Amino acid sequence: MRTIIEPFRIKSVEPLRHTTPAERQGHLEAAGFNLFLIDARHILIDLLTDSGTSAMSTEQWAAVMRGDESYAGSESFFRLKRVADALTGFRHMVPTHQGRAAERILFTVMCKPGHLVPSNTHFDTTRANVEYSGARAVDLPIAEARDTQALLDFKGNMDVGGLEALIRAEGAAKIPLVMLTVTNNSGGGQPVSMANIEAVKAVCARHGIPLYLDACRFAENAWFIREREAGYADWTPKQIAQKMFRLADGCTFSAKKDAFANIGGLLCTNDDRVFLEQTNLLILTEGFPTYGGLAGRDLDAIAVGLEEVLDEDYLRYRIASTGYLGRHIADHGVPIVEPPGGHAIYIDAARMLPHIPAAQFPGQALAVELYRHAGIRSVEIGSLMFGEAARHELLRLAIPRRVYTQSHIDYVVEAILEVNGHKESIRGMEILEAPPFLRHFSARMRQL
Numbered sequence: 001m002r003t004i005i006e007p008f009r010i011k012s013v014e015p016l017r018h019t020t021p022a023e024r025q026g027h028l029e030a031a032g033f034n035l036f037l038i039d040a041r042h043i044l045i046d047l048l049t050d051s052g053t054s055a056m057s058t059e060q061w062a063a064v065m066r067g068d069e070s071y072a073g074s075e076s077f078f079r080l081k082r083v084a085d086a087l088t089g090f091r092h093m094v095p096t097h098q099g100r101a102a103e104r105i106l107f108t109v110m111c112k113p114g115h116l117v118p119s120n121t122h123f124d125t126t127r128a129n130v131e132y133s134g135a136r137a138v139d140l141p142i143a144e145a146r147d148t149q150a151l152l153d154f155k156g157n158m159d160v161g162g163l164e165a166l167i168r169a170e171g172a173a174k175i176p177l178v179m180l181t182v183t184n185n186s187g188g189g190q191p192v193s194m195a196n197i198e199a200v201k202a203v204c205a206r207h208g209i210p211l212y213l214d215a216c217r218f219a220e221n222a223w224f225i226r227e228r229e230a231g232y233a234d235w236t237p238k239q240i241a242q243k244m245f246r247l248a249d250g251c252t253f254s255a256k257k258d259a260f261a262n263i264g265g266l267l268c269t270n271d272d273r274v275f276l277e278q279t280n281l282l283i284l285t286e287g288f289p290t291y292g293g294l295a296g297r298d299l300d301a302i303a304v305g306l307e308e309v310l311d312e313d314y315l316r317y318r319i320a321s322t323g324y325l326g327r328h329i330a331d332h333g334v335p336i337v338e339p340p341g342g343h344a345i346y347i348d349a350a351r352m353l354p355h356i357p358a359a360q361f362p363g364q365a366l367a368v369e370l371y372r373h374a375g376i377r378s379v380e381i382g383s384l385m386f387g388e389a390a391r392h393e394l395l396r397l398a399i400p401r402r403v404y405t406q407s408h409i410d411y412v413v414e415a416i417l418e419v420n421g422h423k424e425s426i427r428g429m430e431i432l433e434a435p436p437f438l439r440h441f442s443a444r445m446r447q448l
């Protein structure tokens, strides 16, 4: 059989509510054409993010009931620790309330003003937390990643020569750690090869610099390695993930991604001194080290999710269904970032809407039209989000894990192709009011 089906059946359902185009036009106007400001109940298909939006399994819900809410030393912590230790092999693990809390603690402990933290591409919260510590975040993606149309198996890789050159120019003493984001979220959800992780580790080891993974999508990355990198076809996703973690000295992790949890994060390290300092900071801001700002039931849900996410049937379906959306719109002329990533499809809005200049936010114009036309929420990743620093004008369609079926995705495909059919009529946007920082969350706009 060639048909790939959702490897689950549905036990509990949540109704979706249809709205009319006229109602949606009203919601858009009331929200200043900012999709973050539209109530979720007015959204039919929500592709805003894959973060914290996963459907938990029956086993996860059962684990929630098992949660031990003891303040210190709860059973839930030890269940999570056993799973995390077997997977990552790191000496120390603490839970945190989200990935960014792990980042803040890691960089506060390791970074000083004047330091540099290289990555293949920093995620926006990672960059912000590096810079909050006074250090500078440096992105070193491979050069080919700039071309949205380049078809590469591992387009998320780090430029190893660039890393070597940076260390030579700045000196290893200024670089407290190197990060690798797997998969490379800001780079289109593109995977990083095992060979690249090994090469980065070799450079780090030569200079005595620790390597940390931003491991949010470690399982999706492991699946791409198995599918695309020579020598791994017979490995289980778990074995591949274990090897990825063994090459690193620690990791940050958002359980809202590849653990199917609705909240939570992890911070792991092999460094005893760093762990001690991290623990002190954790107690100050997150909570006692055996709960880290989470309820015991959350720890149990994460423990189960970390094992479920490595299921081969799940990962095959996950990567195939994201690719299905990408192929079906790209094959009908909608320009996407190639090849499809693991958790999201990115439409190249500048290419699709050449009549709208970057200063009129083509990605946002497309997001607005996709909502108005079909009730689908997506997010602009371009000049509205990043201002002058934007490298591309993209529209991201992030796929929540285990939430939507193929018919939902077929509806999304149909809607995008219909919008593509009348794209000449889509108008640019103008900002009416916006705060100085992270303006995409609250800016109000109008259509030109």
Ligand SMILES: *Cc1c(COP(=O)(O)O)cnc(C)c1O
Residues within 6 Å of the ligand: 051, 098, 099, 100, 101, 123, 125, 126, 181, 185, 214, 216, 253, 254, 255, 256, 257, 264, 265
């Ligand atoms: C989501 C994400 C984070 C931050 O995690 P939160 O749980 O949202 O705080 C960090 N890095 C990457 C790559 C992410 O995708």
